[in-house]
Amino acid sequence: MDKKPAVTRVEEDRHDRWKRQVEESDDFNSLSQALRVGFEQLMDDDTQDGDVQTSDEVIARLDKLEAEIQENREQIERIPYNYPTLDEISEEVVHNLSEMGKRERDKEGRY
Numbered sequence: 001m002d003k004k005p006a007v008t009r010v011e012e013d014r015h016d017r018w019k020r021q022v023e024e025s026d027d028f029n030s031l032s033q034a035l036r037v038g039f040e041q042l043m044d045d046d047t048q049d050g051d052v053q054t055s056d057e058v059i060a061r062l063d064k065l066e067a068e069i070q071e072n073r074e075q076i077e078r079i080p081y082n083y084p085t086l087d088e089i090s091e092e093v094v095h096n097l098s099e100m101g102k103r104e105r106d107k108e109g110r111y
Contacts, residue, residue, distance in 0.1 A: 008055075017066060038062065 010018075019031055028034040042058050084092070 010059075014063075021066065021069070 015031075018034070022028050022031045022034050025034070028037065039058065042061065
């Protein structure tokens with residue numbers, strides 16, 4: 001099957017965001033692949049709805065999805081990661097066991 005190029009121009013920041021998303025994704029090997037898959041999915045969805053969207057509408061939907069992904073990523077990044085390490089937990093357990101042992105010895109009158 002012969003293939004024809006489909007060229008589009010987007011603002012540099014949009015291109016950079018899309019490119020970064022593709023690089024972080026395991027689903028796509030290239031920006032071109034992501035755009036083809038995304039556009040095909042939108043066309044399939046639109047065909048089922050009985051209408052076809054313009055490229056501006058498609059870009060607006062992609063931008064909205066991208067904003068939602070970014071918002072989710074920011075929410076995840078705000079989750080505190082100050083969980084104790086295994087060493088800190090081990091030290092606390094040893095300390096607590098030591099304190100319990102001291103209390104037991106004190107109750108029994110031992111040293």
